[in-house]
Amino acid sequence: MKKLLVILLSLVMTFSLCACGSKTETTAQADPCEGMTWDEIVEAARGTTVSFYGWGGDEQRNAWLEDFYVPYMKDKYDITLKVVGMDINDILSKLSSEKEAGEDENGSIDMIWINGENFYSCKENGMLYGPFTDKLPNMSEYVDTEAYENNYDFGKPIEGYEAPYSSAKMVMYADTAKTGDALPTNADEFMEFCKANKGKVTYPEVTDFTGSTFMRQLIYETCGSDVWEGVEADKDAVQEAMQPAIDYMVELNQYLWQQGKQFPADRGAMDTMFANGELVMGMTYEALQVGTEIEKGNIPKTVKSFEFADGMIANTNYMAIAYNSPNKAGALVAINAMMSPEMQLSSYEEYKHLTILDLNKLDDKTRDAFNAVDAGEGNLTLDQIGTNRLPETPADIVPIAEEVWRECVVGK
């Protein structure tokens, strides 16, 4: 009798699970903000909650969001902003799981911090809401909508599916107490520099964002920044186009840490080695990082940022809205607020994030406030960061170039 009961119970439980599993596909929903004026959108968003998903490993960014952005949204728009720190890969796997499960209306993600390859694949797979940037007043008011970076993300058209959040530029840094003040300004000098500091320079593996960007930077340095023009996203074509860079990087290997047989797994590992004094040089996509690290006391004051004379890769971070966001109006208002001069200035002052606003479009007082911010010790000047910017590699070429690097450069 007991056995029978056990078997029956387990059967019932299995079936109830199966029953929950079947759910019919829903069709793509209509745009809830269609035809609404901005005031109506703001009104619709009042009293709602917005979930903002983005990378959570930067304590200063976390602190700024909690101390400035969250209260700003509450006070001004009565929106409760929930900041959820998550790696972009996990965010996307979450979003695609929701799509797979047929959760097309009540997703858990409203707003996403995104760019590059991730944006491209999300947009291609219909996981983003849009186009929406034409609805945002601050976009037309304060942003240079004609600028390349506001129309193309890693060479792929944005078409209104994401709005700029902050700006970034790759810079290199070295401890001048160990290397001397003469820092390399081009690929040849960089080779000499590595020779002089043999075994004390490296860059992260290309799976890492910083490592991948630095590889693309070396490709630009050796093949010219127009290297990808007219190149198809095909492995042979990419390899052929970047051949001079492959030769250069293979030659460089002998002077690198571990003779280029191994590379640090990610930027974190490289930063650690630099802080330990194992490396004399590093690179970062946060152009003002050196100043904040000196301020924290993590690195000595003799560390200086530098860049190649022909320019460094620069890009923009963006904010997008999930296709199944239950609160699109709220997300629109939150994104618009992030692009406001107040928030952009505050994030620039508090944690040194470069603004995406067109300073010429701001009133004098705000512009002066932007210009008055001290770049910080060891950093390049803001003029240097603002100019000499090279465009990113097209999103579909990036993974192919990384694959070529793995096959032709590591340990060669």
Added chain:
Amino acid sequence: MSKADRKPYMNAVLILTLVIILLPVLIMIVWSFTARWPWPNIMPESWTTRTITELLYGSNDLVSILGSSVLLAVIVAVLGTVIGLMTARATEIYRIRGRRVVSYVALLPLIVPSTVFAMGFQVTLIRMGLNDTMTGVVISHLVAALPYCVTIMMDVTASVGDRLELQAQVLGASPARSFFDVSLPELLPGILSSASMAFIISYGQYFTTLLAGGGKIKTLALVMVPYIQEGDRALSSIYAVVFVGSALVVFFVIELMMHRAMKGER
């Protein structure tokens, strides 16, 4: 075993083990307040208090995160152990049909890689409407903890057996009373290790919590791991110290309660 008949080498092994376990924790405590510690300095070059400030007054409310992590792990420990005990009694004492299948199936979550597993599991949770909820996270942690709970409980149940329990019933005790008064005290050491195991597994889950909880259920591991990935050693260390310390406190409390319970029984 009294102190007198403990062999001297036993003490040496004990001390060595303690050093091996405690030394890294000590180094983490030092790292928690280290700004810069370049090789080959024996002591850090400069110190910082930014970590303690971030921990106590930073963007995360430490008390509520600690509270929810401990609560979650305790729920998982209790449920995991109860399910483990019931499974063990079903297979070891009642000898249900297919008991071998049950014991293999219980180990399945260990065999399938947890990332693969977690993603499929997430889809199921979304369909059931349990994603981003505490219940969903508890279920996903239970799946991770059950293989250990079931295995541990099967071993102790098999060794304790049911003969004393039957004896009690022959003497007139009800099945419930004979279980609680006779078998349970014998099972206590097993229950303690099963609960501790489930607790620490749940406490340390990152990926499953992230997927099942959608980042909205915040645990200590969820806050700590991004800092480790980012390579911020001071901040990672202070979170790791809090992690280890809080787990130890909970273990101590569990141990104490079990001790009391056993004293009460006898």
